[in-house]
Amino acid sequence: MMKAALRTYHARMRRVLDHIDRHLDRDLDLESVSGIAAFSKFHFHRQFVATFGLSVHRYVQLARMKRASYRLAYSDAQSVTDIAMDAGYEAPDAFARAFRQRFGQSPSSFRKSPDWETWLAAFGPLENARNKLMQTTFTAMDVTIRDVPPTPVAIFEHRGDPATLGATIQRFIAWRKAAGLHPKTNPTFNVWRSERCPEQPADYSVDLCVGTDQPIEPNSEVKAGEIPGGRCAVLRVVGNTHNLEPAALYLYRDWLPASGEEARDFPIYCQRLSFFPEVPEHETVVELFLPLK
Structure with missing residues (x-):
């Protein structure tokens, strides 16, 4: 019974991560995200941190920043301004400050010559969080x-x-x-x-x-x-x-x-x-x- 309950709990948490991945362009506040898991919003924040080692807010920030960094590095069709807006920032300068704080480079500098070692270190917490529940069992x-x-x-x-x-x-x-x-x-x-x-x-x-x-x-x-x-x-x-x-x-x-x-x-x-x-x-x-x- 306990194993079945734990599998159900993990499935609900995986559903949350899938929802965040699919809706990075939307408002991902605590109330809406907790509703996806069908957990009380009063306890969900602590449950999420206990499971993944990150707050919901930080997880969403890292997921948006990861998508933005991929677009900067691998897709020159999108402008920095468009990428900043898609990452949830109202102005490019706010995005640039947050990006530089996390990666030690401006978005334009990263696009030209990314520091990949710093990038890998910055997303370590995100990868650790995802790997807790996202592994597939094969048969x-x-x-x-x-x-x-x-x-x-x-x-x-x-x-x-x-x-x-x-x-x-x-x-x-x-x-x-x-x-x-x-x-x-x-x-x-x-x-x-x-x-x-x-x-x-x-x-x-x-x-x-x-x-x-x-x-x-x-x-x-x-x-x-x-x-x-x-x-x-x-x-x-x-x-x-x-x-x-x-x-x-x-x-x-x-x-x-x-x-x-x-x-x-x-x-x-x-x-x-x-x-x-x-x-x-x-x-x-x-x-x-x-x-x-």
Whole structure:
């Protein structure tokens, strides 16, 4: 009975986080948010802090600021003023002050050259809060085996400290925009060639790839390659797709030994089907591929 009650309680709290993600442009006062969880507003604030380690107000602020920082770094179509308004600030200068206080950079400076290490540190509390309840439990029913055709790709390599991955993603996005390879027409893949958190950060290695059969002019960062075809175990992940380690661990540690299958000599990789902040974080979708013999 107590376990069932706890699962229900956690589901109500997850519903709150989903609501916040989906309605960052709206008024998210304590009364409206507590109503989503069907908790008394007189106790909800303490319940939220006890569960996530953050107040509702700070959680909403961090979630809005995270979306704003993504738009600054990865989407030059929106002006700083529009991004400030979407983040709930009535004037760009108020947004700039809050942004500088949190990241040590003005929004314009961050857009040109983000300090990703400071960014990661600033959002540590938000990620810790989300990870408390947002992990998915996978089962064998979630895994399908699929024959995957070979996919020619342009490869943008990242080698080195994962704290600098954001800068590589920026250059990757800028390059694919210039090449006319939009995510809606050309699929996006990540191929992991190291652990997510290797003992030495310098050993971190991942390929950012975009599917294309057009000729690639190689340079210091971009080269032509291929994701080989063949049988793959495929696990679809919805939400919390910035950290696919739990899903990968499930495939390697639980599913593979029980399946009787053998892994093929190619790294685990994913295809990203939807992206934050184009969709709320809990609606992002990834398919994770474990190549099989």
